Amino acid sequence: MPKLRPTAAANPRTKRPAAFASCRVSLQTAFLFDLDGTLVDSVYQHVLAWHEALTAEGIELSIWRIHRRIGMSGGLLTNMLLRETGLEIEPARIERLQRLHSEAYKRRLDEVRPLPGAAELLSFLTSARIPWAVATSGRLETANLALAKIGIDLSNVPIITRDQVRFAKPDPDLFIAAAESLGIDIAATFVVGDSVWDMLAAQRARALGIGLLSGGYGLDELERAGAYRVFDDPAHLLQHIDELGARR
């Protein structure tokens, strides 16, 4: 008779984190959310705010090219745009661009709305005791202004912003920090985001990426960047939540 293999919980030699101690068969699911374009409808305002900042610095760049860079670290974005346009990457100029963008975005903040289903999806996860956190390439100040739009209690939710990690997306640091703050193995999580940078960061962190079309990117871009599944927006994801191991 073959020996039964010990379960993870019964075997002290397996190095699984504490979160799995009570879970014998399936991994504990957790969701790590990007913010802009994923929970709030703010991508197009960010795009035009960057366009305004770049134009003010005399840098002419097509708007769709800016759109395709949104969601990555602001420092990386300005570095890349300056390098591509052949302009000098002076720290003072990068700082000025980021300040101009931040001011221009805040002027557009009145137009920003939560995405359909964002509040319902997050409330469902909370009530189903499925851990979730937010991880954004933005700064805490602007992130808080956007998060307030969703209108749910965030007091027990880890919010990881660019201020807390050395490298923002497409580096995996933000999502790794979010998983750590939940006490969950990053490899057991779903990373939900609207941009290719979220999907690439998910891959580097060995998480599964869930793409949302609500940031205005193409389905193919998200799939090619490694999305495990792609949905329209948070409402559409919630309709399919059972497919992600989160049973209602």
Next chain:
Amino acid sequence: MPKLRPTAAANPRTKRPAAFASCRVSLQTAFLFDLDGTLVDSVYQHVLAWHEALTAEGIELSIWRIHRRIGMSGGLLTNMLLRETGLEIEPARIERLQRLHSEAYKRRLDEVRPLPGAAELLSFLTSARIPWAVATSGRLETANLALAKIGIDLSNVPIITRDQVRFAKPDPDLFIAAAESLGIDIAATFVVGDSVWDMLAAQRARALGIGLLSGGYGLDELERAGAYRVFDDPAHLLQHIDELGARR
């Protein structure tokens, strides 16, 4: 010995238009251009102008969904959006939405720039004696304001706007009217546009669609809608103009 087949020019019974009279083998190439997102970088301003108009009417709609409708007839766009949101399609409301959009767009017109290579591409076609025209779902007034940004002489160029045809894109009427005004068979033309509506209208008109990514749509969307080729923007198209039968 087999009889030689007569060429088009030698056979008076073929009903080819006059433009082909001097052309024995290959068809005369012509280019029919969409305007917003194809020659000028105005799609994102149109998107946020529609968002502002809809919000003013109490209609909440995600911005990416508006983006995916830009480029089609404004009447069709409002019809579709109202139908999808379950609101009543009253003619007065549609008129109000279109007026609000037009006002909101004009406030953003200062930010609108020509797309890279637009002036160079059009000047090349003119100097190469390749006929070209513009066909836009927009109205003449806003079209003229955007066209002026390109900064080239348009006095001999047919500009077909929504005012001149019964149905705008994705109906083929605008492109058919543009080809007629050039005296060219529509089936011999390339239709250059940034949206799926341009590609669908091109198919219905039996033209070949050339997609540009400069409107912010995904490559897959344009290819699935029937694009024969997809380029980044007018500058990228000009680099590949030889592939389209327009030799330098």
